[in-house]
Amino acid sequence: MGQYIARRLAQMIPVVFGITLVLFFLLRLIPGDPASVMLGERATDEAVARLNHQLGLDQPIYVQYVYFLRQLATLNLGTSIRYQIPVSELLGQRLLVSLSVVAVTLVLTGLIAFPLGILAALKKDSLLDNAVRSVFVVMMLMPSFWVGILLIIFFSVQLGLFPVSGYGDGLLDHLWHLFLPALTIALAISPVLVRALRSSILEALDADYVRTARAKGLRERAVIVGHALRNALIPATTLLGLSIGGLMGGTVILEKVFSLPGAGALLIDSIGARDYPVVQAATLIFATLVILINLVTDIVYSFLDPRVRFA
Amino acid sequence: MATLETPTTPAIAVGERAVRRWPGRWARSRNLLIGLGIIIALVLVAICAPLLTPYQPQEQNYDVTLQTPSLQHLFGTDNFGRDILTRVIYGARIDLRVGVIAVIAPFVLGLVLGCAAGYFGGWIDTVVMRCVDIVQAFPFIVIVVAIVAVLGPGLNNMYIAVALTAWIVYARLIRGEILVVKHKEFVEAARVIGMTDLRIIRRYVLPNVITSSIVYAMADIALYIGLAAALSFLGLGAKPPEPEWGAMITEGRAYITTAWWMSVFPGLAMVVTGIGLSLVGDGLADTLRPGAG
Numbered sequence: 090m091g092q093y094i095a096r097r098l099a100q101m102i103p104v105v106f107g108i109t110l111v112l113f114f115l116l117r118l119i120p121g122d123p124a125s126v127m128l129g130e131r132a133t134d135e136a137v138a139r140l141n142h143q144l145g146l147d148q149p150i151y152v153q154y155v156y157f158l159r160q161l162a163t164l165n166l167g168t169s170i171r172y173q174i175p176v177s178e179l180l181g182q183r184l185l186v187s188l189s190v191v192a193v194t195l196v197l198t199g200l201i202a203f204p205l206g207i208l209a210a211l212k213k214d215s216l217l218d219n220a221v222r223s224v225f226v227v228m229m230l231m232p233s234f235w236v237g238i239l240l241i242i243f244f245s246v247q248l249g250l251f252p253v254s255g256y257g258d259g260l261l262d263h264l265w266h267l268f269l270p271a272l273t274i275a276l277a278i279s280p281v282l283v284r285a286l287r288s289s290i291l292e293a294l295d296a297d298y299v300r301t302a303r304a305k306g307l308r309e310r311a312v313i314v315g316h317a318l319r320n321a322l323i324p325a326t327t328l329l330g331l332s333i334g335g336l337m338g339g340t341v342i343l344e345k346v347f348s349l350p351g352a353g354a355l356l357i358d359s360i361g362a363r364d365y366p367v368v369q370a371a372t373l374i375f376a377t378l379v380i381l382i383n384l385v386t387d388i389v390y391s392f393l394d395p396r397v398r399f400a
Numbered sequence: 401m402a403t404l405e406t407p408t409t410p411a412i413a414v415g416e417r418a419v420r421r422w423p424g425r426w427a428r429s430r431n432l433l434i435g436l437g438i439i440i441a442l443v444l445v446a447i448c449a450p451l452l453t454p455y456q457p458q459e460q461n462y463d464v465t466l467q468t469p470s471l472q473h474l475f476g477t478d479n480f481g482r483d484i485l486t487r488v489i490y491g492a493r494i495d496l497r498v499g500v501i502a503v504i505a506p507f508v509l510g511l512v513l514g515c516a517a518g519y520f521g522g523w524i525d526t527v528v529m530r531c532v533d534i535v536q537a538f539p540f541i542v543i544v545v546a547i548v549a550v551l552g553p554g555l556n557n558m559y560i561a562v563a564l565t566a567w568i569v570y571a572r573l574i575r576g577e578i579l580v581v582k583h584k585e586f587v588e589a590a591r592v593i594g595m596t597d598l599r600i601i602r603r604y605v606l607p608n609v610i611t612s613s614i615v616y617a618m619a620d621i622a623l624y625i626g627l628a629a630a631l632s633f634l635g636l637g638a639k640p641p642e643p644e645w646g647a648m649i650t651e652g653r654a655y656i657t658t659a660w661w662m663s664v665f666p667g668l669a670m671v672v673t674g675i676g677l678s679l680v681g682d683g684l685a686d687t688l689r690p691g692a693g
Contacts, residue, residue, distance in 0.1 A: 103530065104533045104534055105537075107530070107534040108534055108537055108538070111534065226678060227671065227675060229674075229678075230622055230671050230674030231670070231674070232626035232629050232630065232667065232670055233626075234629070234630060234633055234649070235649055235663070235667035235670065238649065238653055238656060238663050238667075239664065242656055242660045242663070242664070246657050246660075253656075334536070334539065335540070337539050338539030338540050338542060339541075341541050341542060341545075342541060342630050342633065342634070345633070345634065346633075357634060360545060360549045368546075372542055372546075375538070375539055375542065376537040377537075379537050379539070380533075
């Protein structure tokens with residue numbers, strides 16, 4: 090088991106390394122440089138060159154890359170070119186916002202997808218099952234930012250139940266502001282989960298061990314909860330863990346729709362402003378988080394399902 | 401139960417299962433028919449746009465700005481007085497084209513790489529899968545935005561960005577299926593009689609593994625229409641005054657409290673397109689699968 094974890098962690102390293110490489114060079118391919126963006130169109134060439142030199146941007150690329158790696162090794166994320174404050178400071182608060190969106194989304198997804206998936210499976214082919222499946226199929230096809238806008242129109246503008254945008258002050262206020270964005274993403278990823286859950290429960294109910302359990306005389310309820318669900322929930326939970334990656338991508342757009350001061354919105358703005366350190370750091374953190382979460386999900390999965398461990 | 405399976409023999413079941421399957425099969429291919437119906441209708445609407453509406457998509461009329469849906473303007477008007485129904489219809493031309501073009505490159509690229517990785521294994525497999533890991537670690541939208549930022553705004557660059565990032569799904573799908581199929585008896589038999597790898601792949605392996613990718617491609621078309629919309633939302637996609645659905649939703653956002661119809665109807669168009677494509681995908685899955693009921 091320890092070996093499995095060690096092996097997966099070791100595999101992570103070249104991937105993260107590859108990411109930093111891709112990031113670094115991709116960013117510097119963007120036409121335009123931070124100095125000219127910062128100084129504006131009317132800046133003289135000398136002023137631009139001077140600022141570039143000051144920011145260390147006129148060094149050859151591989152030198153810059155080595156500096157970058159050295160900084161990373163000391164967990165120094167650099168200084169934002171645009172705001173002139175340490176990136177870690179800039180990102181810290183914003184990441185908190187983004188991660189809280191993710192957290193609320195996970196909770197909402199669990200509350201929506203799991204009960205509906207279980208019900209749909211247990212009452213297969215009933216009206217409920219068909220209704221759930223149809224609604225979710227349609228929902229899967231709706232672009233998430235459109236759903237966000239719809240929710241704002243309906244719940245905020247028409248009904249006045251939730252704020253139109255912003256993050257709020259204080260924990261409860263935060264939760265109130267986060268509800269609609271989280272709901273939007275939850276609705277976007279629930280369909281896949283409901284479908285997976287339904288199919289894995291149906292599969293479990295067909296399995297030999299369930300037949301054995303019934304033959305032993307167990308009550309149906311014990312059969313379902315103790316045997317079928319226990320096995321069927323594992324793949325769905327894993328899927329939930331794995332969809333966190335896509336979830337984090339979803340927050341990027343939705344932060345713009347709901348005007349949340351999150352890392353995703355910062356990332357998009359920084360790409361436009363050519364604020365390399367911020368873009369690098371934010372993307373690297375996102376990517377590393379996704380890889381780590383996938384790794385944790387895999388480990389938890391292998392923990393819950395011994396067959397995977399010894400495959 | 402070891403049987404010599406071949407890829408083209410339909411599995412004929414006897415007795416009860418066959419009887420129960422017949423209406424089932426017919427019902428499933430009904431999905432295909434309905435889906436195709438929707439898509440064909442959309443394509444026709446897009447092509448015959450000038451015949452369906454008296455207005456032009458860019459035709460501004462300051463006398464009728466922000467009108468609610470009415471008999472003269474079935475979907476209402478926007479802040480420039482442009483008829484939204486007209487723009488949605490003309491937008492179909494753009495979005496349908498975008499979706500289809502966007503899906504071709506990743507499909508082909510993923511197919512080739514996934515086949516190579518799955519069939520030949522070894523270092524090819526390792527390299528391809530590591531590339532998949534790296535691309536996959538970036539949130540999709542971030543990497544697309546970054547690539548489009550590098551290349552410049554516009555839908556053409558979106559195609560490139562999508563081609564570079566979306567192939568991984570097809571590669572993984574194909575590779576997974578090939579890993580199973582390549583051990584089947586008919587592949588071993590083909591190898592034994594001396595068929596070249598390329599022929600084996602083309603004749604036996606591909607027809608069996610390609611179904612799930614085609615089905616996925618249908619969903620992807622809808623996804624890329626959504627992606628183009630998202631990029632327009634960020635200002636990186638279609639430029640105004642193009643009647644691209646995503647750009648329209650974005651324009652409508654500023655008027656969300658007063659003119660909800662500006663954002664709602666283009667979105668509905670996307671949903672209908674998505675439903676059609678999804679039905680086609682499901683229908684294809686059931687009719688293309690060799691041997692399945």
